[in-house]
Amino acid sequence: MAEAQTNKVVVELGTAHFQEANVEVRAALEQADVVELRHVYAQRYLGCTMPEGKRLEIHGTPGNDMACYMDGGSIEVFGNAQDQIGNTMNAGEIVIHGRCGDAAGYAMRGGEVFVRDDCGWRVGIHMKQYEQKCPTVVIGGNAGSFLGEYMAGGIIVLLGHPGEYLATGMHGGVIYLKNKLPEEDVPQGLVLEEVDAGDKKTLACLLGKYNEYFADDLGKPIEATGEGFWRLRPESSRPYASMYA
Numbered sequence: 001m002a003e004a005q006t007n008k009v010v011v012e013l014g015t016a017h018f019q020e021a022n023v024e025v026r027a028a029l030e031q032a033d034v035v036e037l038r039h040v041y042a043q044r045y046l047g048c049t050m051p052e053g054k055r056l057e058i059h060g061t062p063g064n065d066m067a068c069y070m071d072g073g074s075i076e077v078f079g080n081a082q083d084q085i086g087n088t089m090n091a092g093e094i095v096i097h098g099r100c101g102d103a104a105g106y107a108m109r110g111g112e113v114f115v116r117d118d119c120g121w122r123v124g125i126h127m128k129q130y131e132q133k134c135p136t137v138v139i140g141g142n143a144g145s146f147l148g149e150y151m152a153g154g155i156i157v158l159l160g161h162p163g164e165y166l167a168t169g170m171h172g173g174v175i176y177l178k179n180k181l182p183e184e185d186v187p188q189g190l191v192l193e194e195v196d197a198g199d200k201k202t203l204a205c206l207l208g209k210y211n212e213y214f215a216d217d218l219g220k221p222i223e224a225t226g227e228g229f230w231r232l233r234p235e236s237s238r239p240y241a242s243m244y245a
Helices: 018-031 197-218
Strands: 002-005 008-014 034-041 055-061 071-078 091-096 112-115 136-139 152-158 172-177 190-194 230-234
Touching: 008 018, 018 034, 112 197, 136 197, 152 197, 172 197
Parallel strands: 008 034, 034 055, 055 071, 071 091, 091 112, 112 136, 136 152, 152 172
Antiparallel strands: 002 008, 172 230, 190 230
16 A cells, blocks of 8 residues: 655555565656655565666565665665565665675675675675676675675675685675684685775775664764775686686
8 A cells, every 4th residue: 555745655565465565666666756665574576676766765574686686776674684685786775774684785786785784695696896887785794604605896895704605706806804814714716915095995985884874773883994904805817717627
């Protein structure tokens, strides 16, 4: 059921099937640039292909593949999100006031994702970068195993601790870690080093946005200078070439 407000449409999803829910959400986005979704219960594909200039404000828990193929819109979730948010996302912004599940940013090729708390496994898997597009994921808590698996480009910022098998098969992009890895845990083919001035500038910008979204939730802002971070990157453009004939 949709309820019109000034410059905004409010939609109550409740227990609607995800197909019915998405029909209603798309209709609401044709009426207004901002759509507030209330009582969201795991409906999948919300915000799929949403273009620039459109915004979803989600109260509840969106289901898998939220914002898949999103092309410039913005989504803010006031709660947790499930798996594969931002799947193959091309542009736009996602803000999660909670945690997210597995495979967030799967094959993501542009845009930004900010998660206040923890994330599941395989976040950033197959992220890629082309020309001026630089997909970015910022995680405020801990990450599950395989963070940055097969990562080919883009940026991941992790404020908490990574799980096992960090950056398995990573061959592009950069992962910024607030907590230094023990030397024996640095994966073969990758380099862990202190951040430089350029990295600190990038981090200050991203952490400033994190504060903008979550400082009120957390009770105070985090330090946003970029100091004390470590950069994990591939040793070369073909770090695993020696493994193949």
